[in-house]
Amino acid sequence: MSNRREFLTRAAITAAATTVGSKALAAGNGQHSAGQAPGSGNPALPADPPLAMKRFPPKWQYGVGGTQLGNMFEVTPDDQAEAMLVAAWQGGTRYFDTSPWYGLGLSERRLGHFLDDKPLEEYVLSTKVGRLLMPDASVDEVGIWKGNLNFNYRYDYTAAGVRRSVEDSLQRLGVPKIDLVYIHDLAPSNKDLGDDWKQYLDTALKGAMPELTRMREEGIIGGWGMGVNDIEPSLAAIEQADPDVILQATQYTLLNHQDALNRLFPQSRQAGVPLVIGAPLGSGFLAGTNHWMYSTDIPQGYRQQRDRLSRIARDHGTDLRTAALQFTAAPDVVAATIPGARNADQARANQQSMQADIPAEFWQTLKSEGLIHESAPTPG
Numbered sequence: 001m002s003n004r005r006e007f008l009t010r011a012a013i014t015a016a017a018t019t020v021g022s023k024a025l026a027a028g029n030g031q032h033s034a035g036q037a038p039g040s041g042n043p044a045l046p047a048d049p050p051l052a053m054k055r056f057p058p059k060w061q062y063g064v065g066g067t068q069l070g071n072m073f074e075v076t077p078d079d080q081a082e083a084m085l086v087a088a089w090q091g092g093t094r095y096f097d098t099s100p101w102y103g104l105g106l107s108e109r110r111l112g113h114f115l116d117d118k119p120l121e122e123y124v125l126s127t128k129v130g131r132l133l134m135p136d137a138s139v140d141e142v143g144i145w146k147g148n149l150n151f152n153y154r155y156d157y158t159a160a161g162v163r164r165s166v167e168d169s170l171q172r173l174g175v176p177k178i179d180l181v182y183i184h185d186l187a188p189s190n191k192d193l194g195d196d197w198k199q200y201l202d203t204a205l206k207g208a209m210p211e212l213t214r215m216r217e218e219g220i221i222g223g224w225g226m227g228v229n230d231i232e233p234s235l236a237a238i239e240q241a242d243p244d245v246i247l248q249a250t251q252y253t254l255l256n257h258q259d260a261l262n263r264l265f266p267q268s269r270q271a272g273v274p275l276v277i278g279a280p281l282g283s284g285f286l287a288g289t290n291h292w293m294y295s296t297d298i299p300q301g302y303r304q305q306r307d308r309l310s311r312i313a314r315d316h317g318t319d320l321r322t323a324a325l326q327f328t329a330a331p332d333v334v335a336a337t338i339p340g341a342r343n344a345d346q347a348r349a350n351q352q353s354m355q356a357d358i359p360a361e362f363w364q365t366l367k368s369e370g371l372i373h374e375s376a377p378t379p380g
């Protein structure tokens, strides 16, 4: 039986091969290969955002998030989770995002099981670092994660911590490669860190970030970035370290985008660090649920704004979810958007949304009625 070092060496070789392959694609004319990503055939969306060509290859402009695989808000039964992934794969989705945090290892285990028999070179996989998991039979629910979790967690943004986290993820996923690693939730809005987040950032700047750069050079991972819900840590990483891509969650949707437009996009563009957009549906609100950014406290006026957006979408022969998803994929700085799906029907519907045509007049109406910012990029 091979030991862990041999396992990681194999992982390094495979990841290096994947990275080289991906870079060749990025350097080429950007033609998508077999397993076309939804949206790639849609003339309304940029086939290859120019900025994204520089670093993280925009092989897949659309991915599926892994929070529902971790029982976010409610238990997702095993067969439903599997069916969601099958539907996503059959529809052409080839980018999958997960984290040790999502269901305290459950999302990684489910995703890894699904990917087990999939050709490595056909998909892009991202996970995250920053929390280490510890077995604990007494843990049933943690925050928004439901079910019998059996694990607890502690933060670790040191060099040794992130290396161990990647090794643990490889084991849980049971796949021999991780393409992208995001430093997770190192942000002021993470209530566990609160005002101390800058101390954690300092640890990461000295520990996690240079170590992930080393791991990228060693070929153990394809690239790294931040996976955060606030803009400040993304800016700090772009300014002070060497990230390949930023997973910016909760800051760029149809309903809230001005701050990202003003502060993040210019830095991202200038540094050539593209973005992956997390929570493009506001954790469900823009698909009609009662969760806005992981809370049932809906900001004042948002329900009315959602109603107006829905009505205008209907008047233009489209729907709000479709508009919300395509909106997040439109900017030149965006490499991919990654909505989560609870079941197979949602996965299929979201893929169809990415392929739908939305008339230009719809976007003009949103701008003229002040529902989206004048300078927000729109598809087409």
Ligand SMILES: NC(=O)c1ccc[n+]([C@@H]2O[C@H](COP(=O)([O-])OP(=O)(O)OC[C@H]3O[C@@H](n4cnc5c(N)ncnc54)[C@H](OP(=O)(O)O)[C@@H]3O)[C@@H](O)[C@H]2O)c1
Binding pocket: 064, 065, 066, 067, 068, 097, 098, 182, 184, 185, 226, 227, 228, 229, 247, 249, 250, 277, 278, 279, 280, 281, 282, 283, 284, 285, 287, 288, 289, 321, 338, 339, 340, 341, 342, 345, 346, 347, 349, 350
């Ligand atoms: N800090 C970070 O790194 C960070 C933070 C946030 C998100 N992310 C990433 O971004 C991904 C997406 O975020 P998210 O999944 O939390 O939020 P989201 O994509 O904004 O919303 C997902 C939710 O929207 C609803 N939904 C999706 N498709 C639907 C459809 N076709 N019809 C009806 N409802 C639909 C579902 O709600 P119900 O389940 O209620 O049906 C689903 O759980 C995550 O999975 C994660 O990979 C990363």
